[in-house]
Amino acid sequence: MLSSYAQGLIILVCINVIAVTGVSLLTGFTGLFSFGNAGFMALGAYVSAIASVELHTPFLVSLVAGVLVAAIIGFGLGRLTLGLRGDYFLIATLGFGQVVQVLIEFFDKVTGGARGFANIPPKTTLWIAVVLAVGSVAVAANLIHSKFGRNFTAVREQEVAAEAVGIDTFRFKQMAFVLSAMFAGFAGGLFAHYYMYIVPKMFDINESALFTITVVVGGLASLSGSVISCVVLTLLPELFRSLASYRMLFYGMAVVAIILIRPSGLMGYHELSFGWIRERMRAKRGKTASKEGKT
Amino acid sequence: MFLQQVVNGLSVGSVYALIASGYALIYSLLGFSNWAHGDIAMVGAYIALIAQTSGHVPFWLAVVLAIAGAGCVSMLSDMVAYRRIRNNHSPKMFLMIAAMGLSITLQNLIMVTVGPRFRTYGDVIPVRSIRLGGISLGVLDLLTMGIIVVALIALGLLIGRTKFGLGVRAASSNMVTASVLGVDVNLYIRLVFLLAGVFAGMAGVLLGLKYNIYPTMGSIALKAFIACVVGGLGNVPGAILGGVTIGVMEALVGGFISSGLRDAFTFALLIAILLVRPSGLLGKNIVDKA
Numbered sequence: 001m002l003s004s005y006a007q008g009l010i011i012l013v014c015i016n017v018i019a020v021t022g023v024s025l026l027t028g029f030t031g032l033f034s035f036g037n038a039g040f041m042a043l044g045a046y047v048s049a050i051a052s053v054e055l056h057t058p059f060l061v062s063l064v065a066g067v068l069v070a071a072i073i074g075f076g077l078g079r080l081t082l083g084l085r086g087d088y089f090l091i092a093t094l095g096f097g098q099v100v101q102v103l104i105e106f107f108d109k110v111t112g113g114a115r116g117f118a119n120i121p122p123k124t125t126l127w128i129a130v131v132l133a134v135g136s137v138a139v140a141a142n143l144i145h146s147k148f149g150r151n152f153t154a155v156r157e158q159e160v161a162a163e164a165v166g167i168d169t170f171r172f173k174q175m176a177f178v179l180s181a182m183f184a185g186f187a188g189g190l191f192a193h194y195y196m197y198i199v200p201k202m203f204d205i206n207e208s209a210l211f212t213i214t215v216v217v218g219g220l221a222s223l224s225g226s227v228i229s230c231v232v233l234t235l236l237p238e239l240f241r242s243l244a245s246y247r248m249l250f251y252g253m254a255v256v257a258i259i260l261i262r263p264s265g266l267m268g269y270h271e272l273s274f275g276w277i278r279e280r281m282r283a284k285r286g287k288t289a290s291k292e293g294k295t
Numbered sequence: 296m297f298l299q300q301v302v303n304g305l306s307v308g309s310v311y312a313l314i315a316s317g318y319a320l321i322y323s324l325l326g327f328s329n330w331a332h333g334d335i336a337m338v339g340a341y342i343a344l345i346a347q348t349s350g351h352v353p354f355w356l357a358v359v360l361a362i363a364g365a366g367c368v369s370m371l372s373d374m375v376a377y378r379r380i381r382n383n384h385s386p387k388m389f390l391m392i393a394a395m396g397l398s399i400t401l402q403n404l405i406m407v408t409v410g411p412r413f414r415t416y417g418d419v420i421p422v423r424s425i426r427l428g429g430i431s432l433g434v435l436d437l438l439t440m441g442i443i444v445v446a447l448i449a450l451g452l453l454i455g456r457t458k459f460g461l462g463v464r465a466a467s468s469n470m471v472t473a474s475v476l477g478v479d480v481n482l483y484i485r486l487v488f489l490l491a492g493v494f495a496g497m498a499g500v501l502l503g504l505k506y507n508i509y510p511t512m513g514s515i516a517l518k519a520f521i522a523c524v525v526g527g528l529g530n531v532p533g534a535i536l537g538g539v540t541i542g543v544m545e546a547l548v549g550g551f552i553s554s555g556l557r558d559a560f561t562f563a564l565l566i567a568i569l570l571v572r573p574s575g576l577l578g579k580n581i582v583d584k585a
Contacts, residue, residue, distance in 0.1 A: 087328070213395055249399075249400060249406075
């Protein structure tokens, strides 16, 4: 069996994949950037943790409670802010993420404040995490290929045109935003029940920034790209663990390098599929063949 | 008591304003939020620290080195990263992501080379205060406010009265037209990064004098960023007004309501402004062309 270190890494990757899938749905498929997803993750984590510890609810019920609270708050926040222009929307969500953190610290009677909330039962096992991560990605992939998904894409590519052909763009943005909040809340619940101890600092703006970086590095509009880049970016600092303090330095430089060298992200607008791989292989063979023809 | 808090707020707010003005300058030209701006201030603070402790130079020279160094780092960040992304014609968001990567890089570079400990400059400025009609004014606070007022007036003259300022204004109103009319846009952008970096370096040293020097001190730029939005994104006078407003509000909330809720009020103000007047206090209404 895997060592507990390896298991921990896989669970961490799975949790991040779920959260990033949410951000990918929002950013990649509607063109909106949110910096508040760590806030939703915090809501999911704290609600499910408090439910498990104080109300002794079963794991599944706690998780669902966290997702629901994230969804409701996401709906309200979306209502207020989705009419804003891209940049302003980003700043509003950023403000939301900070407010969540400040309020968790302020209501320390319920949440434990800055000292954290401890004694959460360890329920997130390796298998649960893997199954749920795969399931979440599958749900998101299905959604993208449905009529909804095409509408999301229409909103991203040409909002005015989408509106003109009768797509209620606000409603679709609202839906994408609530979905991304739900994914984040779900990831938060799993996170809390894996680490058994949570502090508000775990869900700060840097966490939101990391999700967005992951999606951009993977390629906007490519769900499989987001997943691949999430796995790579989560494991990258771990590979350099022997270099201890240098690892985050490399991480930062890697992000800048990828943006410079591959402007459309790892996968660009492509999805990883057998058809796509076959096409790439053929294109490559075609190129070498034509080169051979010249010489 | 009330006046005292207002004065404290003005002192912090003027530092926000100094950082925010650099933010606003870059935003007005390139339309992206430079997340690494606060980290440039941090780098400036550290350059002064290293010059002072390892280089044993007099403090005024350390400050000059810090300001010059921060300006150079800021300009380099444009030459290494942002300019290429502009040339790639990538979405504007990519500039921001690159800035985030740069922010992580700078913070960890300092963490690795200097270490994560909190540092200070020692007793460079006497910790004295002047009493003035029931209000006590710290020497450092007075100096801070004085320097910043002079710097911001100089910035205003530079943008409003010189040929350089005319070029910057032309480029910010329409970059393509400006370049067609013979403005070397890339040069102007580089100079604006230099200018913003100089201001950030100044702010970094002032922050280091008032509080501590540590690798994540640049996160204060988040407040400066909010100041920009409150005043109107890309509007320099607006950024200054926003910075002072937030500084005073934080001091008042901290003094009279609860210091734990200080940040919550700041972000509530941000969201309120976005909902009521998204273009900010002094911003123009820009219609999004989607």
